[in-house]
Amino acid sequence: MYSVDLNCDLGESFGAYRIGMDEAMIPLITSANVACGFHAGDPAVMHKTVRLCRQYGTAVGAHPGYPDLVGFGRRNMNISPEQAADDLLYQIGALKAFCDLEETPLHHVKLHGALYNQAAKDPALASAVCQVIRALDPDLKLLAQGGTAMQAAAVRAGIPFVCEVFADRAYQSDGLLVPRGSNGAMITDENLAVSRVIRMIREHKVQALDGTDTAVQADSVCVHGDGEKALLFARKIREALQAENIRIHA
Numbered sequence: 602m603y604s605v606d607l608n609c610d611l612g613e614s615f616g617a618y619r620i621g622m623d624e625a626m627i628p629l630i631t632s633a634n635v636a637c638g639f640h641a642g643d644p645a646v647m648h649k650t651v652r653l654c655r656q657y658g659t660a661v662g663a664h665p666g667y668p669d670l671v672g673f674g675r676r677n678m679n680i681s682p683e684q685a686a687d688d689l690l691y692q693i694g695a696l697k698a699f700c701d702l703e704e705t706p707l708h709h710v711k712l713h714g715a716l717y718n719q720a721a722k723d724p725a726l727a728s729a730v731c732q733v734i735r736a737l738d739p740d741l742k743l744l745a746q747g748g749t750a751m752q753a754a755a756v757r758a759g760i761p762f763v764c765e766v767f768a769d770r771a772y773q774s775d776g777l778l779v780p781r782g783s784n785g786a787m788i789t790d791e792n793l794a795v796s797r798v799i800r801m802i803r804e805h806k807v808q809a810l811d812g813t814d815t816a817v818q819a820d821s822v823c824v825h826g827d828g829e830k831a832l833l834f835a836r837k838i839r840e841a842l843q844a845e846n847i848r849i850h851a
Contacts, residue, residue, distance in 0.1 A: 602846065602847075602848055603802055603803060603845075603846075603847040603848070604847065604848035604849070604850060605802055605819060605820065605821065605822055605842065605847055605848070605849060606631050606632050606763070606820060606821035606822070606849070606850065606851055607629070607630045607631050607632070607821070607822055607824070607835070607838065607839065607842070607849055608630060608631070608632040608633070608634055608662070608711070608744065608765070608821050608822070608823050608824075609626055609627075609630045609632075609633060609634065609823065609824050609825070609826045609831070609835065610634045610636070610664055610711075610713065610823070610825055610826045610827070611623045611626060611627065611633045611634065611635055611636070611650055611664075611826045612633070612635040612636045612641070612642045612646050612647055612649075612650035612664070613636045613640075613641035613642055613646075613826060613827060614641070614642070614643075614646045615641055615642060615643050615646065615670065616643060620641065620826075620827050621826035621827050621831065622826070622831065622832055623649075623650060623653060623826065624653065625832055626826055626831065626832060626835060627650075627653050627654060627656075627657050627659050628657045628659075629832075629835040629836060629839055630659060630824075630835060631659060631660060631849055631850055631851040632659065632660040632661075632662055632708065632709065632744075632821065632851045633650065633654050633659050633660070633661055633662060634662045634663075634664035634709075634711045634713075634744070635647060635650045635651065635654075635661060635662065635663060635664055635696055636664050636666070636713070637663055637664060637665045637666075637692035637693065637695055637696050638692065638695060639665060639666050639667065639668045639669070639670070639674065639688065639692055640666030640667060640668075640669055640670065640672075640673055640674025640675075640713050640714060641666075641670065641673060641674065644695075647695070647696055647699050648699045648702075648703075651696070651699045651700055651703050651705055652703055654705065655703050655704075655705045659851070660708035660709065660851035661696075661700055661705055661706070661707055661708055662707070662708055662709035662710060662711050662742075662744060663692060663693040663696045663697070663707060663709075663710045663711070664710075664711055664712075664713050665688065665689050665692035665693060665710070665712060665713060665716070666692075666712065666713030666714050666715070666716050666717075667680065667688075667713075667714070667715055667716050668688060669715075673714065674713045674714035674715060674716065675714040675715050675781060676715055677715045677719060678715065682723075682725045682726050682728070682729035683729065685716070685726060685729055685730070686729040686730070686732065686733045689710075689729075689730060689733045689734075690733055690736075690737070693707075693710060693733070693734075693737060694737070697737075707738070707741065708741075708742065708851065709741060709742035709743065709744050709763065710734055710741055710742070710743055710744065711743075711744035711745065711765070712730065712745065717745065718777075718778065718780075720745070720750065720751050721745065721746055721749035721750055721751050721777060722749070722750055722777075723750060724750045724753070724754065726750075727749075727750040727751045727753070727754035728754045728757070728758075730743075730751070730754065731743065731751075731754040731755050731757070731758035731760055732758060734758070734760050735758045735759065735760050739759065739760055740761065741760065741761075742760070742761040742762070742763050743755045743760055743761065743762050743763065744763045744765050744821055745762070745763075745764075745765055746764065746765055746766075746776070746777070746778075747762075747764035747765075747776075747817065747818040748776050748816075748818075749776075749777070752764070763820045763821050764817070764818035764819065764820045764821070765820070765821045765822075765823055766798070766801045766807070766817050766818075766819040766821070766822055766823070767822075767823050767825075768788065768794045768795075768797070768798050768822055768823065768824050768834055768838055769787060769788045769789075769794055769823075769824060769825055769828055769830075769831075769834060770786065770787065770788060770825075771785050771786050771787070771788060771809075771810045772807050772808075772809045772810065772815055772817075773809055773810060773811075773815075774809040774810075774811050774813050774815055775815070776815045776816065776817065779810050785810050787828075789829075789830065791830060791833050791834055791837045792837075794834055794837070794838065795837050795838055795841045798819075798822050798838055798841070798842075799841060799842075799845055799847075801817050801819040801822075802819045802822075802842075802847060803845075805817055805818060805819065822838065824838065
């Protein structure tokens with residue numbers, strides 16, 4: 602029987618600014634990646650999101666990013682692996698404090714935005730990320746794209762690795778994501794997204810933007826919480842997985 606995790610990036614509101622529909626999304630997913638205050642989120646939002654996850658039995662993950670509120674963490678930054686490690690320690694530790702308060706385990710770590718994409722290609726940065734996770738808790742799972750520097754670093758560090766695929770993003774022929782801002786980078790048709798997700802789970806393949814097939818491992822499927830159709834995507838994907846008899850679990 603096939604099984605998969607359904608994850609979403611959440612807790613990205615900040616002060617008076619509201620991003621996403623966390624209250625409606627959390628019951629639909631099995632894992633939540635909670636922003637830790639650097640690219641989005643604030644202490645009150647972090648606490649509220651952890652509390653909601655506890656209410657619905659949704660696994661809580663830290664979603665740390667670059668210190669870039671203005672750019673929503675989606676701009677590359679020239680930060681050394683050592684500085685990135687300290688930034689990660691700060692963010693993950695902050696979210697873990699809220700998890701401890703709510704008696705909810707911190708389940709995984711998933712990097713955000715530009716940090717996610719850079720660590721997928723930079724072995725030194727990936728190694729720094731994995732060493733921080735191992736130092737905090739060697740049982741913490743790392744959620745990232747398979748076949749990247751992140752997976753290799755996780756294997757070397759001996760930490761659990763979960764291969765992630767994206768429902769709402771297009772792929773390059775090398776298996777990496779098409780950069781945001783490029784033509785065709787985002788999948789906006791919910792029916793196309795559903796069919797791609799099912800194929801990634803069952804066949805371990807996805808059609809790249811150039812029309813070729815590229816291999817993927819789909820342990821967890823991501824729907825971005827700030828997307829215009831985020832709720833519709835999550836509902837449609839969940840319904841399709843259930844119809845295909847694919848087990849959904851964290």
